Amino acid sequence: MESTQDSGHSAPALARVFAAMNAARYHGIDLDLRDFASEPDEDAPSPATLARWLTEHGAVARGMRLAWPQLVRLHDTPPIVLMFHDGAAALMVRADPARGVVWLRDPMAAESGPPVPVDETHLSQLWTGDVLLVKRARDVAEADAPVNAGWMVRMVLRERGLLRDILLASVILSVLAIFPALLVMQVIDRVVNYASMATLFSISAIMVILSAYEMLLSYARRELTLVLTTRIDTRISLHAFNRLLSLPLDFFEREQGGQVIGRVMAIFKVRDFLTGRLLATFLDLFTLLVILPVLFWLSATLAWITLAAATLIGLIVLVFMAPMTRLYGRVIGAEMARNSVMHESVAGIRTVKALALERSRRAEWDDRTSQVVRWRLAAGRLANWPATLSAPLDQFLNRGIMLVGAWLILTGHSGLAAGGLMGFMMLGGRVAAPLAGMARLLESLNEVASSLSEAALVLNQPTESRALTAGIRPRIKGALSFHAVDFTYPGATARALDGVSFAVGAGTMLGVVGRSGSGKSTITRLLQRVSSGYTGQVRLDGVDLREINLTHLRRSCGVVLQDNFLFRGTVRDNITAGRPGLTMDDVMRAARLAGADEFIDRMPGGYETWIEEGSTNLSGGQRQRLAIARALVADPKLMILDEATSALDPESEALVTANLRRIAQGRTMVIVSHRLSSLVHCDQILVLDRGAVVDIGPHAALLERCTLYRTLWLQQHPQPPAVSRAAPAARVGGR
Numbered sequence: 001m002e003s004t005q006d007s008g009h010s011a012p013a014l015a016r017v018f019a020a021m022n023a024a025r026y027h028g029i030d031l032d033l034r035d036f037a038s039e040p041d042e043d044a045p046s047p048a049t050l051a052r053w054l055t056e057h058g059a060v061a062r063g064m065r066l067a068w069p070q071l072v073r074l075h076d077t078p079p080i081v082l083m084f085h086d087g088a089a090a091l092m093v094r095a096d097p098a099r100g101v102v103w104l105r106d107p108m109a110a111e112s113g114p115p116v117p118v119d120e121t122h123l124s125q126l127w128t129g130d131v132l133l134v135k136r137a138r139d140v141a142e143a144d145a146p147v148n149a150g151w152m153v154r155m156v157l158r159e160r161g162l163l164r165d166i167l168l169a170s171v172i173l174s175v176l177a178i179f180p181a182l183l184v185m186q187v188i189d190r191v192v193n194y195a196s197m198a199t200l201f202s203i204s205a206i207m208v209i210l211s212a213y214e215m216l217l218s219y220a221r222r223e224l225t226l227v228l229t230t231r232i233d234t235r236i237s238l239h240a241f242n243r244l245l246s247l248p249l250d251f252f253e254r255e256q257g258g259q260v261i262g263r264v265m266a267i268f269k270v271r272d273f274l275t276g277r278l279l280a281t282f283l284d285l286f287t288l289l290v291i292l293p294v295l296f297w298l299s300a301t302l303a304w305i306t307l308a309a310a311t312l313i314g315l316i317v318l319v320f321m322a323p324m325t326r327l328y329g330r331v332i333g334a335e336m337a338r339n340s341v342m343h344e345s346v347a348g349i350r351t352v353k354a355l356a357l358e359r360s361r362r363a364e365w366d367d368r369t370s371q372v373v374r375w376r377l378a379a380g381r382l383a384n385w386p387a388t389l390s391a392p393l394d395q396f397l398n399r400g401i402m403l404v405g406a407w408l409i410l411t412g413h414s415g416l417a418a419g420g421l422m423g424f425m426m427l428g429g430r431v432a433a434p435l436a437g438m439a440r441l442l443e444s445l446n447e448v449a450s451s452l453s454e455a456a457l458v459l460n461q462p463t464e465s466r467a468l469t470a471g472i473r474p475r476i477k478g479a480l481s482f483h484a485v486d487f488t489y490p491g492a493t494a495r496a497l498d499g500v501s502f503a504v505g506a507g508t509m510l511g512v513v514g515r516s517g518s519g520k521s522t523i524t525r526l527l528q529r530v531s532s533g534y535t536g537q538v539r540l541d542g543v544d545l546r547e548i549n550l551t552h553l554r555r556s557c558g559v560v561l562q563d564n565f566l567f568r569g570t571v572r573d574n575i576t577a578g579r580p581g582l583t584m585d586d587v588m589r590a591a592r593l594a595g596a597d598e599f600i601d602r603m604p605g606g607y608e609t610w611i612e613e614g615s616t617n618l619s620g621g622q623r624q625r626l627a628i629a630r631a632l633v634a635d636p637k638l639m640i641l642d643e644a645t646s647a648l649d650p651e652s653e654a655l656v657t658a659n660l661r662r663i664a665q666g667r668t669m670v671i672v673s674h675r676l677s678s679l680v681h682c683d684q685i686l687v688l689d690r691g692a693v694v695d696i697g698p699h700a701a702l703l704e705r706c707t708l709y710r711t712l713w714l715q716q717h718p719q720p721p722a723v724s725r726a727a728p729a730a731r732v733g734g735r
């Protein structure tokens with residue numbers, strides 16, 4: 001447990017944070033105090049601030065104000081956080097309305113301590129009336145739920161209340177839809193035939209009232225549907241993005257970026273279907289159920305004819321369904337392939353420009369576009385057929401029925417009157433739409449199923465989420481050991497690491513050298529658990545790496561790569577990288593340590609200078625020093641630099657290398673570098689060849705006893721090595 005000083009929070013504030021953490025722990029959600037960032041203008045975190053923090057970490061939390069009678073009634077709820085006047089808080093674990101007491105637990109005390117009973121009088125002196133209610137978000141339980149039809153349906157059904165209201169509005173609207181037809185029938189039969197002005201007035205009044213009702217109900221239905229769609233949309237997009245972010249890095253390395261995005265986006269087609277076509281057809285069906293009996297009542301003969309024509313339309317759509325689905329599948333595939341070209345071109349635009357690859361990229365785009373066009377055209381042409389074939393039937397439903405009806409009236413075969421026919425005409429047109437809609441629904445089902453399986457290809461990959469939340473969180477000092485570690489990349493035949501064993505103590509500056517492809521980066525990947533599936537053991541401070549909580553591990557570990565992505569935002573934002581709880585002092589300390597302060601101070605806005613995406617307004621050396629500051633800001637006990645200085649000019653490299661010894665104070669450093677001169681000061685240098693350890697030792701010793709190391713050194717320093725004079729500054733760029 002951090003001390004008050006460590007965490008930077010006051011004692012009462014800590015009590016509130018701990019109370020919130022305890023309440024969350026009751027629901028199986030383990031929170032880390034270091035993730036909590038207090039609001040600058042709050043002495044003690046308010047219920048709203050705590051609720052925001054908890055909600056971000058998978059709980060559902062809500063602050064509210066209660067009076068004693070309401071509080072004491074909450075006797076069988078999970079622990080509730082009560083806010084105190086002095087800024088502290090307590091956990092209410094039980095209440096007894098009969099005896100008028102609640103039991104409170106001090107969040108800072110050990111959990112085994114017994115809760116203390118407190119009555120209304122005593123509590124009122126302490127308690128502000130604010131409480132924080134915490135429960136487990138259903139999303140957390142469902143975070144690992146695979147994305148499939150069942151999941152989507154569950155997602156929609158969680159809005160049962162809204163669905164019920166929409167349904168109710170639709171049923172009433174369907175019933176209301178009948179009345180205008182019946183009224184028209186009355187107008188023609190009574191008003192026109194008998195010239196009754198009084199009836200006309202009353203019918204007009206009813207019509208106005210009905211229209212007003214219909215208007216209001218339609219408004220309500222659209223509003224409800226909008227709320228429903230937005231909620232489902234939010235939930236699906238949160239879930240999809242969460243899963244995407246918790247996929248392991250090697251998945252993204254295996255797959256094409258454009259394709260991954262395309263596949264994830266396919267989930268929104270499913271959403272469109274669920275909240276659009278499915279809902280609309282479902283509601284239309286209700287209309288059909290209400291209208292059909294009325295049609296049969298008006299004229300059974302006409303009703304049968306209408307039904308037959310509408311069914312025929314449905315059948316036509318159905319017949320074309322299978323080939324249409326196949327073609328749409330092709331269209332989707334072709335579009336995804338085209339999107340990949342776009343994505344690749346934008347992501348690699350520097351290379352495209354530098355190598356003047358525009359022409360070949362354009363040719364590739366044209367080629368993919370022609371595929372898209374080809375399948376789109378084919379799908380469009382095929383879709384033209386059912387539309388053409390059903391057009392006469394549609395026209396018959398709209399106009400032909402009138403002729404048949406007139407014939408029926410003239411021949412007197414049925415009891416149909418002119419008014420009845422008009423009413424029938426008004427309602428009959430509504431029958432075809434739901435039936436054709438149903439047929440199209442079946443068609444969409446296939447399309448949706450294929451979209452869903454596309455999305456599932458990405459979203460149902462095994463995620464790291466368990467490792468991110470489970471596992472121990474030891475205090476990391478930085479002693480590293482590999483023991484007989486074998487590792488082969490998925491799909492590769494040769495081992496990237498072959499029986500690697502070595503150990504270094506905490507605080508060591510470890511250099512890693514070897515020819516290209518010898519496994520240097522792989523070692524750093526295993527350390528960050530970016531790649532898993534190795535045999536043997538990797539230990540950090542004696543603890544098997546696989547047992548450590550992944551978030552904790554990665555947070556305790558600073559990483560700088562050869563090419564580091566800087567986000568759009570200020571220099572300061574980029575150094576803190578959104579990590580909560582970091583102050584300006586931390587940012588400046590990290591920048592100083594990384595040697596970045598001198599150029600940041602010279603920038604027009606200092607730490608508030610805006611950095612563009614891709615950091616075009618920074619030089620390579622500046623970018624790299626910023627990346628080092630970003631890795632250092634949380635004061636990691638283990639720091640990995642993988643070719644961090646390789647792309648730098650000699651001057652920038654010398655600057656960063658000179659800073660490395662300062663940076664290394666109090667932490668373990670793993671520095672992978674091709675340039676041996678930047679590693680001469682390392683305490684230990686690990687020499688790798690084809691995935692195996694050749695030797696480990698300090699520079700001077702290796703130079704004497706390790707042939708491979710000597711060869712590599714001589715390649716870079718052709719003159720006879722003078723070990724005693726091997727000062728790094730003299731070696732920089734000294735090839």
Ligand SMILES: Nc1ncnc2c1ncn2[C@@H]1O[C@H](COP(=O)(O)OP(=O)(O)OP(=O)(O)O)[C@@H](O)[C@H]1O
Nearest residue numbers: 253489492496514515516517518519520521522523
């Ligand atoms: N994602 C991957 N999938 C398959 N094989 C890989 C992958 N990454 C690396 N390898 C292979 O694993 C071996 C070790 O690679 P690694 O990147 O660790 O070498 P390295 O010593 O860091 O090389 P370099 O100095 O060129 O960066 C190489 O043979 C490489 O081809």
